Amino acid sequence: MLPGNGRITGLRRRTRPRPGAARREEIRVIRIDREKCVGCGGCVDLCPRTAICFVKDRAFVDVQLCLECRTCVNVCPVKAPSEV
Ligand code: SF4
Numbered sequence: 001m002l003p004g005n006g007r008i009t010g011l012r013r014r015t016r017p018r019p020g021a022a023r024r025e026e027i028r029v030i031r032i033d034r035e036k037c038v039g040c041g042g043c044v045d046l047c048p049r050t051a052i053c054f055v056k057d058r059a060f061v062d063v064q065l066c067l068e069c070r071t072c073v074n075v076c077p078v079k080a081p082s083e084v
Pocket residue numbers: 030046047048049050051052061065066067068069070071072073
């Protein structure tokens with residue numbers, strides 16, 4: 001039984017994206033160049049999602065956990081992490 005004479009109330013108008021306000025559809029991930037990484041651990045210590053671990057003495061990003069904050073990119077002394 002619907003309240004209000006069977007009329008459905010409380011529906012909200014759907015908001016549509018404003019024209020020209022394109023949504024960011026690109027998917028970017030952080031990858032670490034194993035050839036450049038010197039295993040200093042700086043990125044591992046500072047990653048807010050603990051998305052970086054060591055694999056065979058080189059940093060490795062779990063892209064499922066990464067939130068693309070770019071902390072690792074900024075902290076790395078040899079510029080091993082990059083957005084791809
Ligand atoms: S971009 Fe941020 S969340 Fe992703 S691996 Fe680097 S420090 Fe961690």
